[in-house]
Amino acid sequence: xxxxxxxxxxxxxxxxxxxxxxxxxxxxxxxxxxxxxxxxxxxxxxxxxxxxxxxxxxxxxxxxxxxxxxxxxxxxxxxxxxxxxxxxxxxxxxxxxxxxxxxxxxxxxxxxxxxxxxxxxxxxxxxxxxxxxxxxxxxxxxxxxxxxxxxxxxxxxxxxxxxxxxxxxxxxxxxxxxxxxxxxxxxxxxxxxxxxxxxxxxxxxxxxxxxxxxxxxxxxxxxxxxxxxxxxxxxxxxxxxxxxxxxxxxxxxxxxxxxxxxx
Amino acid sequence: xxxxxxxxxxxxxxxxxxxxxxxxxxxxxxxxxxxxxxxxxxxxxxxxxxxxxxxxxxxxxxxxxxxxxxxxxxxxxxxxxxxxxxxxxxxxxxxxxxxxxxxxxxxxxxxxxxxxxxxxxxxxxxxxxxxxxxxxxxxxxxxxxxxxxxxxxxxxxxxxxxxxxxxxxxxxxxxxxxxxxxxxxxxxxxxxxxxxxxxxxxxxxxxxxxxxxxxxxxxxxxxxxxxxxxxxxxxxxxxxxxxxxxxxxxxxxxxxxxxxxxxxxxxxxxxxxxxxxxxxxxxxxxxxxxxxxxxxxxxxxxxxxxxxxxxxxxxxxxxxxxxxxxxxxxxxxxxxxx
Numbered sequence: 001x002x003x004x005x006x007x008x009x010x011x012x013x014x015x016x017x018x019x020x021x022x023x024x025x026x027x028x029x030x031x032x033x034x035x036x037x038x039x040x041x042x043x044x045x046x047x048x049x050x051x052x053x054x055x056x057x058x059x060x061x062x063x064x065x066x067x068x069x070x071x072x073x074x075x076x077x078x079x080x081x082x083x084x085x086x087x088x089x090x091x092x093x094x095x096x097x098x099x100x101x102x103x104x105x106x107x108x109x110x111x112x113x114x115x116x117x118x119x120x121x122x123x124x125x126x127x128x129x130x131x132x133x134x135x136x137x138x139x140x141x142x143x144x145x146x147x148x149x150x151x152x153x154x155x156x157x158x159x160x161x162x163x164x165x166x167x168x169x170x171x172x173x174x175x176x177x178x179x180x181x182x183x184x185x186x187x188x189x190x191x192x193x194x195x196x197x198x199x200x201x202x203x204x205x206x207x208x209x210x211x212x213x214x215x216x217x218x219x220x221x222x223x224x225x226x227x228x229x230x231x232x233x234x235x236x237x238x239x240x241x242x243x244x245x246x247x248x249x250x251x252x253x254x255x256x257x258x259x260x261x262x263x
Numbered sequence: 264x265x266x267x268x269x270x271x272x273x274x275x276x277x278x279x280x281x282x283x284x285x286x287x288x289x290x291x292x293x294x295x296x297x298x299x300x301x302x303x304x305x306x307x308x309x310x311x312x313x314x315x316x317x318x319x320x321x322x323x324x325x326x327x328x329x330x331x332x333x334x335x336x337x338x339x340x341x342x343x344x345x346x347x348x349x350x351x352x353x354x355x356x357x358x359x360x361x362x363x364x365x366x367x368x369x370x371x372x373x374x375x376x377x378x379x380x381x382x383x384x385x386x387x388x389x390x391x392x393x394x395x396x397x398x399x400x401x402x403x404x405x406x407x408x409x410x411x412x413x414x415x416x417x418x419x420x421x422x423x424x425x426x427x428x429x430x431x432x433x434x435x436x437x438x439x440x441x442x443x444x445x446x447x448x449x450x451x452x453x454x455x456x457x458x459x460x461x462x463x464x465x466x467x468x469x470x471x472x473x474x475x476x477x478x479x480x481x482x483x484x485x486x487x488x489x490x491x492x493x494x495x496x497x498x499x500x501x502x503x504x505x506x507x508x509x510x511x512x513x514x515x516x517x518x519x520x521x522x523x524x525x526x527x528x529x530x531x532x533x534x535x536x537x538x539x540x541x542x543x544x545x546x547x548x549x550x551x552x553x554x555x556x557x558x559x560x561x562x563x564x565x566x567x568x569x570x571x572x573x574x575x576x577x578x579x580x581x582x583x584x585x586x587x588x589x590x591x592x593x594x595x596x597x598x599x600x601x
Contacts, residue, residue: 073499111480
């Protein structure tokens with residue numbers, strides 16, 4: 001399915017100020033698209049608009065042919081899932097019970113699951129390679145394992161697109177790689193992801209496409225090679241950098257230039 | 264985990280056994296076997312030759328059974344509403360007593376009883392007035408605590424402040440009430456000494472419906488533990504579900520307070536113990552802590568009416584005696600976790 005996500009003329013104002021202005025982009029199935037930009041660029045607002053938590057001031061968001069703002073809260077949850085940046089998961093729940101939350105959009109009006117939901121939960125535990133953690137309590141997990149549980153929950157939600165808000169923040173390099181590899185593996189099943197990342201080198205390494213945001217506007221969209229240029233980064237972040245080439249993957253690597261005479 | 268049938272049935276069997284033992288204990292000891300014979304005979308299930316004195320029938324059917332049944336359903340209601348408020352406020356220290364909800368319901372009942380003492384409809388009107396008091400107090404407690412950033416401790420402190428104010432008003436009303444009415448009002452301090460079948464018939468349906476609703480929506484109790492944006496993203500209308508929980512739990516609390524007065528800490532202790540044994544899934548916590556609440560209150564009432572025989576201690580004093588230190592333990596534990 002092409003044009004899985006289509007955003008047209010999207011603007012959002014808060015207290016009279018434009019947080020996002022005239023955003024347009026399309027995203028096709030099976031892509032891992034990174035949303036990058038400095039703090040306050042509007043990445044989280046863009047995600048909240050796509051999930052329907054916020055209503056746009058102007059424009060529309062269409063996912064799989066359906067306008068997000070016209071859908072019921074439950075139908076919206078069947079189209080787009082979210083891995084939030086600061087989740088609150090009850091620490092005494094087991095991993096299995098937490099992943100089962102992802103099946104909520106498909107449950108009856110009392111929210112009770114059937115066998116199909118239990119099977120889907122087992123499948124998503126398997127896909128994210130955390131079956132062995134099923135019975136463990138959330139409070140006993142490491143940061144990386146918790147993040148995998150959240151990703152597994154979004155897989156159980158079985159939506160055509162998943163939004164990941166800074167999934168690697170607060171993680172060590174090994175866990176950052178582990179999480180991004182898990183996402184890359186899921187992408188092979190034709191699942192689409194929109195991921196916001198602060199680490200530009202990880203974004204360059206893993207994403208098929210990047211959207212560079214600054215001050216609520218899109219600076220540019222394209223492959224990591226076309227987006228991560230010295231000019232674009234200067235424009236978005238107001239920071240001097242040099243671009244190198246990754247010795248193995250030939251992707252751009254960002255190296256900051258610091259104005260410290262002693263170096 | 265869908266519904267804990269096995270544990271629910273097992274705990275129901277324990278509850279029934281404890282109820283029978285409790286009915287047998289009193290100034291006159293009546294054996295469990297005889298109790299079962301009397302009940303079977305009364306229900307006309309099978310024909311049994313009457314081998315017991317008439318006074319036994321009266322003691323069991325009119326005095327001890329209504330008392331034990333009232334203690335059981337009040338324990339169930341308080342424990343389930345405690346668990347529900349804990350889920351709603353994401354706070355393990357929430358309890359209908361500590362949040363001032365029970366005291367608000369009691370004040371409302373006192374107002375109705377002192378102001379409309381001659382009305383014949385007063386008994387039926389008690390649960391409704393208790394509900395209005397409960398709703399006003401839970402709203403006030405929540406509003407005050409959110410003004411202070413809604414932390415664990417401010418919620419409890421607001422509740423204690425509301426409870427103090429409403430309890431002071433209740434005491435004032437009792438002091439200036441008709442002297443003939445004062446013995447009738449004494450149950451507000453917490454106890455089952457004046458339990459009657461009529462009272463069970465009035466509050467029973469409220470507690471039954473409210474309990475069924477709580478168990479049915481217990482999955483939502485789990486979902487609202489996530490942050491609001493995340494649970495909405497999973498397709499949950501959080502505002503609607505929170506409103507249902509607050510109304511339903513307040514009905515349960517109000518029904519419990521209507522004829523048993525203020526009995527503290529049951530709603531705090533039971534869900535906590537169940538959570539420690541069975542984990543954080545509210546589909547376990549709601550039904551099992553309800554039954555555990557019934558067991559705890561039937562046991563507490565049995566102890567309170569027998570330990571200093573012939574003097575009876577109000578059961579509220581006994582639960583506070585055990586619940587107070589338990590609350591302090593939880594407070595210390597929460598502080599350490601923070």
